[in-house]
Amino acid sequence: xxxxxxxxxxxxxxxxxxxxxxxxxxxxxxxxxxxxxxxxxxxxxxxxxxxxxxxxxxxxxxxxxxxxxxxxxxxxxxxxxxxxxxxxxxxxxxxxxxxxxxxxxxxxxxxxxxxxxxxxxxx
Numbered sequence: 106x107x108x109x110x111x112x113x114x115x116x117x118x119x120x121x122x123x124x125x126x127x128x129x130x131x132x133x134x135x136x137x138x139x140x141x142x143x144x145x146x147x148x149x150x151x152x153x154x155x156x157x158x159x160x161x162x163x164x165x166x167x168x169x170x171x172x173x174x175x176x177x178x179x180x181x182x183x184x185x186x187x188x189x190x191x192x193x194x195x196x197x198x199x200x201x202x203x204x205x206x207x208x209x210x211x212x213x214x215x216x217x218x219x220x221x222x223x224x225x226x227x228x
Contacts, residue, residue, distance in 0.1 A: 117146050126209060178215075
């Protein structure tokens with residue numbers, strides 16, 4: 106299954122994001138290394154997903170369809186919002202809460218759309 110690396114990378118980013126989200130709700134600051142790994146996993150998963158939309162490493166064309174394109178767009182948007190969140194949320198905690206909730210909502214929707222696409226490839 107050629108989509109497995111995407112699911113693993115983005116799944117790890119989601120798990121790390123959940124851990125950091127719980128720490129944020131408890132008022133604990135996430136370590137910079139944890140934030141960096143979360144960013145790298147998300148960006149790496151997006152990169153592999155975009156590569157799969159074009160061609161697989163062996164030159165085979167995968168049936169991307171609208172679900173894979175939507176998943177890639179949502180993950181890219183989540184990456185953008187996640188990078189903007191510290192900049193726009195610097196002044197108030199309320200703005201930061203909205204920015205992080207937006208990031209988490211978009212990212213989880215993108216991951217669920219990705220899982221639906223992968224499930225369609227399997228069945």
